[in-house]
Amino acid sequence: DAGVIQSPRHEVTEMGQEVTLRCKPISGHDYLFWYRQTMMRGLELLIYFNNNVPIDDSGMPEDRFSAKMPNASFSTLKIQPSEPRDSAVYFCASSPSGGGLARYTQYFGPGTRLTVL
Amino acid sequence: DAKTTQPPSMDCAEGRAANLPCNHSTISGNEYVYWYRQIHSQGPQYIIHGLKNNETNEMASLIITEDRKSSTLILPHATLRDTAVYYCIVRENRDDKIIFGKGTRLHILP
Numbered sequence: 001d002a003g004v005i006q007s008p009r010h011e012v013t014e015m016g017q018e019v020t021l022r023c024k025p026i027s028g029h030d031y032l033f034w035y036r037q038t039m040m041r042g043l044e045l046l047i048y049f050n051n052n053v054p055i056d057d058s059g060m061p062e063d064r065f066s067a068k069m070p071n072a073s074f075s076t077l078k079i080q081p082s083e084p085r086d087s088a089v090y091f092c093a094s095s096p097s098g099g100g101l102a103r104y105t106q107y108f109g110p111g112t113r114l115t116v117l
Numbered sequence: 118d119a120k121t122t123q124p125p126s127m128d129c130a131e132g133r134a135a136n137l138p139c140n141h142s143t144i145s146g147n148e149y150v151y152w153y154r155q156i157h158s159q160g161p162q163y164i165i166h167g168l169k170n171n172e173t174n175e176m177a178s179l180i181i182t183e184d185r186k187s188s189t190l191i192l193p194h195a196t197l198r199d200t201a202v203y204y205c206i207v208r209e210n211r212d213d214k215i216i217f218g219k220g221t222r223l224h225i226l227p
Contacts, residue, residue, distance in 0.1 A: 095213075
């Protein structure tokens with residue numbers, strides 16, 4: 001299994017530009033999570049989906065952020081317009097449903113390092 | 118999730134056992150203790166979890182006190198590759214979310 005795939009791995013953009021981060025979860029996983037990590041705030045949960053439906057978006061910082069999951073194998077996190085304070089590493093994670101250990105384990109992707117100038 | 122308290126950093130000599138403590142004095146009866154770690158420039162990685170019995174897997178051992186108010190993650194023979202931030206998390210298994218704290222930055226010294 002290839003694991004959770006994120007693209008791009010690095011993104012540098014200018015303030016005001018639109019940024020789209022992409023995630024492919026592990027095949028068969030029903031849950032998908034988006035996190036943001038900064039030195040100041042640590043690892044924060046932004047939003048998560050179950051069966052492609054957003055369940056909790058209370059961590060999304062403001063309306064400039066939006067996330068979609070059009071199908072079970074793809075999700076996007078969009079920032080429009082981007083600001084320098086959005087600079088962070090954004091992680092995507094997935095987990096399966098059902099019983100057993102795996103249900104309660106999240107598998108993280110390598111992250112996207114976003115720099116907004 | 119119940120709040121956890123971990124030391125911000127620890128050192129351990131390579132080849133020795135690394136013992137990482139975690140306090141979770143407000144843990145409730147149906148909450149589990151989970152450990153994840155994050156190696157530099159990578160996403161967090163699941164290590165182990167337990168409810169009240171001690172647990173062991175290929176990566177580590179988890180010792181939970183009888184009153185469940187604290188636990189210790191043990192890496193039996195630490196290597197340089199174990200240098201990472203280790204997160205202790207308490208959550209109910211019905212919870213979908215994981216709330217990460219600040220964790221313990223473990224330095225393995227050659």
